[in-house]
Amino acid sequence: MTQPMARAAAPIHEQIYTRFRSMIEQGQLSPGQKVSSLRALATELGVARGTVQVAYDRLLGEGYLVARGPAGTFVSEHTAPARPAHAKKAPVAARPFARPSAPETIVDMEGGNPAPLQMGLPALDEFPRKVWARLMTRQARKVGSLNKPPPAGYMPLREALAAYLHRSRGIDAHAAQVFIVPAYTASLALIVDALGLARESAWIEHPCYPPTAQTLKRMGLRICNVPVDEHGIDVGFGRKRFKNARLAVVTPSHQSPTGVALPLQRRVELLDWADAHDAWIVEDDYDGEYRYRGHPLPALKSMDACGRVIYCGTLSKVLFPGLRLSYVVVAPNLVPQFELACRRTVHGGCPELMQAVVADFIAEGHFSRHIKRMRTLYARRRAMLAEALAPYAADGFVVHLQDGGMHLLVDVREDLDDVALASRACDAGFAVRALTTWRNGSHGRRGLLMGFTNISSQAQAQRLVTELFRAFDLRAR
Ligand SMILES: Cc1ncc(COP(=O)(O)O)c(C=O)c1O
Incomplete structure (x- = not known):
């Protein structure tokens, strides 16, 4: 990493990032090896320190480098050479919540375990508690x-x-x-x-x-x-x-x-x-x-x-x-x-x-790394809930998948009352919300809002959706 950066089309921080990444993937930088400090590399390349910082942050965030406080920055021990980035590591299997009993029927929206399908929550089961505890101490x-x-x-x-x-x-x-x-x-x-x-x-x-x-x-x-x-x-x-x-x-x-x-x-x-x-x-x-x-x-x-x-x-x-x-x-x-x-x-x-x-x-670098990991996890959990809901589309419960977010909006047929459905769901322990409530009760599109971030498996998604529709009790209407 000693040649000055070329005046190429890509921004300098992108060039630094790409060069480091390929040197790590090709084994020119080995696991555990210390890399230059920000200041040293910036001087070496004749660029601003902030430019190197942007590249390093990205490499830290993606797990190619690890920061060890005053000891410096090192190539991650877990980075095997010559493997494409997307094939690097199988995602950690989602663990179910450790709950004593009837895990899917706990309602506790203000504290404690999340209620099933509760929106607005990150995946609490995947929070890096060990790192947090270390930094906190x-x-x-x-x-x-x-x-x-x-x-x-x-x-x-x-x-x-x-x-x-x-x-x-x-x-x-x-x-x-x-x-x-x-x-x-x-x-x-x-x-x-x-x-x-x-x-x-x-x-x-x-x-x-x-x-x-x-x-x-x-x-x-x-x-x-x-x-x-x-x-x-x-x-x-x-x-x-x-x-x-x-x-x-x-x-x-x-x-x-x-x-x-x-x-x-x-x-x-x-x-x-x-x-x-x-x-x-x-x-x-x-x-x-x-x-x-x-x-x-x-x-x-x-x-x-x-x-x-x-x-x-x-x-x-x-x-x-x-x-x-x-x-x-x-x-x-x-x-x-x-x-x-x-x-x-x-x-x-x-x-x-x-x-x-x-x-x-x-x-x-834990923050960027955590976001990156959650992005992958949420994409998977979102797909699990959408798949479990798919059979109900024929009944008017259509999911409109958006490109982002942490919850799904599911359409509700004109002849059904989303507020009543959400209230039945709530009685059964779910934290599903009605779109009408978010419009201050005024008329308009009906829908249900469901969080997917704390769903831990396809089987759990399936079970929750079956229980949810049982709670809706559509035939009894
Ligand atoms: C639309 C929206 N804005 C902001 C927030 C953040 O709120 P807070 O900072 O109180 O957690 C939320 C949380 O659910 C939200 O849904």
Whole structure:
């Protein structure tokens, strides 16, 4: 790796990544071998340190390299030479949950084991607990992590998130532009407070994640329901009907809950609207990482030349919801007013110990590796649930597979009431949701929302779906 990088079409970090990968696969770099430090390689190649960092992060994330703290970075022991990347390792067989009895009939949506088909949860059975425990023990030994946290967030976490968002979501932001909050709803509260939007009107997607509407209403905003069609929020409708709105809250990567992605033309329309009307866009990118066909779509924020998009991310979907850590990314000119609002709204900040553990988890490459592994796992679990539901399509329960997301939307026939079906399912211990509830009860397409991330086998998927339809009791109607 000593020749300077060629001025080829591929970006330099891509060239470094490709060269390392092929040297590892061809055995020119052997398992366990130490590789140059970031600084040394950057000097050697005459490129910026950040460029090497991007390539190294990708190699770490894909398991070609491992970081061993101060000892340096090494070629992974598990990387056998001359094997194509896709044939490297058989995916770990999904383990069923260790539950004492009647595993599929536990309902506990606020804590404990996940209820069957519960949406909004990552695969709790596959969380890397050992790594987490190690990082947690290390941080707990430090006196600093027991101190009161800064209101805007722990700086190393803000730095790690800024670097991650740059790599994976195409967002250019300095750490100072990233604010740590305990939850997505707290992000909304912070944004409304910092931008003084409490008496304004806000577009929300119709249907949308219920806490979005509830939080905005509670904060005094007037809600403007903008319909969602097969391409996401109908920006033209919003422009015509709700001209004076100052805020739009959207889920462009996978509309929540329909799963559709907002196409480029509508993204541009939305950005133009915000710029022309002195309005703000909240991009709720709650599960943007999980796309099963092609690459994850870049965030809307990555196209935001005018600084109108406030980006909201959460660690609930990637790590675990019990963490209670989310984040907001704002344009540089908004930093002072968000810093002030953080002191008013975030009530002392999020526990520094947890922030420090997540910072290490990201910086040491575990985060990227975990996302990559979950992407493969979720694609499999999604296919299992879709396959188990396929025989019911003839009865009007059609699954519309979207390219991304963590749940399925299943159509419900016109003559059936999705709210009643979800309630029967709930009585039987399932956490299935009705689409009508996400539209605040108004008429429209009926459907059921089902999470697939915690399904551990095809047999379990089959059994759950059979039990679910038994609970629907369609013949008794
Ligand atoms: C659409 C949407 N946005 C945001 C969130 C994240 O919420 P939190 O940060 O409170 O876990 C969720 C979680 O389910 C969600 O479904």
